[in-house]
Amino acid sequence: MTLRHALPLPLTLLSLVLLAGCQQEEPASAERSSSESASAKTAEVGDRRLKVAMLQPPRSGLNPLTDDAFKLSRWSTAETLIRLDDDGSPQPFLATEWEQLDPRTWRFAIRDGVTFHDGSPLTAERVVASLTAATQAAPKPRILDGVSMEIEADGDDAVIVRTAEADPLVPNRLSSPQLAIMSARAYRDNGTVNPIEAGTGPFVLETINGTQSAHLDRYEDYWGERAELAGIDADYVPDGTARGAALRTGEADVVEAVPVSQVALIDPERIHEVPMPRTNTLYLNTESGPLADPALRAAAREAVDREAIVRTVYEGRADVANGLLGPALRWADGLRSPVDGRPTPAAPDGASITLGTFTDRAELPEVAVLVEQQLEAAGFDVQQEVRQYAHIEADMLAGEFDAFILSRATMLDSGDPVAYMVSDFACEGSFNIAQLCDPEVEAALEKAAELAPGPERRQAIIDAEAAILSTDAAVPMLHERVIQGESVRVAGAIRDPRERELIDEHTRFIDDGGE
Known part of the structure; x- marks a missing residue:
C-alpha cells in the first residue's frame, strides 16, 4: 500500500519541477522569438x-x-559637385569646398573616396570630361544659356572653372542636375549619354x-x-x-503631382502640399501672328481672369500670380512696384489665334478651356491644340502657337530666377516660347546676371520681371503648389x-x- 502510494509522489514532484522549469524558460523563449521576429521585420x-x-x-x-x-x-x-540648401545657398556635395580666385575663375576640391556605379573612381579628370561634355552639348543645358565655361584639372583632386565673363553664380550653376558628374561609360561616340550604372x-x-x-x-x-x-x-x-x-x-x-481633382478622394494623411516656385503662365507670340501686335497682347492679358482659374480649376489650391515669381520667393512681393509702359488694349475683332498646352499636367487642359472662354468673351476666335508634352514641345519652341499655357519652374536649375528668365525671355534663350527679343529686357537681364547674390541682385531681378511683363510676352496666371502623395x-x-x-x-x- 505504502509502496503503491509512494510511486506517484516522485512522479508528481517531477512533473511539477518540469512544469516549473518550463514556466521559467517560457519568457526567455518568448523574448527570443519576439526579438527574432523584430529582427526579421527590420x-x-x-x-x-x-x-x-x-x-x-x-x-x-x-x-x-x-x-x-x-x-x-x-x-x-546622379550627383553634382554642389547641392543647394532650402534657401538656395550652395553646399558641398561631390565638391567638398571651393573658392573664387578672381571674378572669372573658381577652384573646386573634389571629394575623395567616391566611386561610380561601374566601380571606376571619381577623379578630377572625370569631372573635367563630364562638365566639358555639358558645355559642348547641342542644345546646351539651360543652366549654361549665355555662359561660356572652360574646365581643367588642378592636380589630382581639384578642378578650375573659368567663365568668359564674371559670373557670381558658378557654384549655383554647378548644382543643376543637368551638370551631374557621370562615369566615362555614360558617354557614347554618337553623342548620346546613357546613365545606366554611371552615377555616384x-x-x-x-x-x-x-x-x-x-x-x-x-x-x-x-x-x-x-x-x-x-x-x-x-x-x-x-x-x-x-x-x-x-x-x-x-x-x-510615393506619387508625384497629385491632381487637385483627386485630392478629395484620398486620405488627407497621404496628401502633402507645399508652395513651390512654379508659375502657370500664358506665353504670347511676340514675333508672328495676330499677337505680334502689342495692343492685342494687352487685350489677351486683360481678358484673363486669374481668380476664376484658381477658384475653379485648382479649387483654391494655388496662389493668384502678381508676377512671374511667386510666394516661394518670399522677398519678391515686397520689392514689386506697378508695371509701367504697357500698351493700351485694342479690340480683337475676331482675330483668330491658336492656343496650345499639354496633357501631362492634369490641370492644364482645364485651364486651357477656361482661358479659351475668357479670350473668346473678349473678342478673339480661339482654336485649341492639346497634346502630350513630348509631342508638342518642338512646335511650342518653334513659335507655332499664338498662345501657349505652360507650367514653368522659375528656380529649377540654379536656385536663382535669372537663369529661368534668360532661358525664357532673352533673345537667345533656349526656352523662348514667346519668341521675345526686347532691348530693355536684355539690358535688365544682363544687369541682374552681373550682380552677386544679395539685396541688389534681388531688386534687379524684380526690375527684370517688370521689363518682361511690360511687353505682355507672358501673362502669369497662378503659382502652383506641390501636391505630393505618400x-x-x-x-x-x-x-x-x-x-x-x-x-x-x-x-x-x-x-x-x-x-
Missing part, C-alpha cells in the same frame, strides 16, 4: 523596394544633359524600360550613408487620375519645392505592412 523593411509613380515619361532616354536629369536627381542616382548616388540605375519604367537598386559602395531602401521601381504615369488611384490602392508608395508607411520622402529631390538614402518604410 530586415524585411530594409529589403523592401519603393514604388514611385512619376508624372512624365523621359523625353530623351534619361539623358542627363536634358530635363530628364531631374528624374535622375529625384531618384538619387546611393541608388544605381540598372534598367530603363523606355517610357514605361525604370528600376534602381541600392548601391552598396556609396560614399555616404547606406540607403535604407533596397531599391526604387519608378513607373511613368502621365494620367493624373491613374496616379491618384495608384496612391489610393497602394500600387504606388503612403502612411513611408518616411523620409522629400517634399522639395524645386523638384530636384524625392527619394534619398534616408527614405524608408516604417514597418513591414502594406496600407
